[in-house]
Amino acid sequence: MAKLIKDFKCILPGQLYPTLLKAGEECPPEHEQNARKWGCLPPEGVAEVGVEAAKAELEAVKAEAEAAKAELEAVKAEAEAAKAELEAVKAEAEAAKAELEATKAQAAEAEAASKKDDKKNGGNK
Numbered sequence: 001m002a003k004l005i006k007d008f009k010c011i012l013p014g015q016l017y018p019t020l021l022k023a024g025e026e027c028p029p030e031h032e033q034n035a036r037k038w039g040c041l042p043p044e045g046v047a048e049v050g051v052e053a054a055k056a057e058l059e060a061v062k063a064e065a066e067a068a069k070a071e072l073e074a075v076k077a078e079a080e081a082a083k084a085e086l087e088a089v090k091a092e093a094e095a096a097k098a099e100l101e102a103t104k105a106q107a108a109e110a111e112a113a114s115k116k117d118d119k120k121n122g123g124n125k
Contacts, residue, residue, distance in 0.1 A: 001026040008040035 003026060009018045010031045021027065027035045035041040 001029060002032055002035075002041050003027070004035060004040050005042055006038075006040040008035045008038065010034065 004021055004023050006023050008021045008027065008031070010021065010028070011017065012019050012028060013030070023040075027041055032041060036043065
């Protein structure tokens with residue numbers, strides 16, 4: 001018996017009312033022709049193994065896509081961390097620059113004070 005690829009309604013032997021056979025269930029041999037006609041079974045000559053292999057390949061591709069998506073998210077997070085680190089380094093550089101400017105200003109003040117003292121003391125040390 002072939003496995004259904006879509007749901008199929010048929011009247012099974014000994015029954016009066018139709019029964020719904022779900023996709024994946026076996027199709028009774030006496031209903032295979034109608035099931036194929038309605039697209040509920042793969043066309044004749046197409047092996048079910050081919051259908052199962054295609055499903056397995058699809059699942060593998062889906063898993064690969066999910067892995068690639070996770071890798072992309074990891075790379076994005078890494079880039080964000082690097083960006084934050086760069087901003088911290090920039091802030092550190094700005095602080096160092098400000099400290100340097102303050103030190104230069106202090107040195108200039110000290111030099112000016114020293115020159116003033118030199119003039120005051122007559123230029124002798």
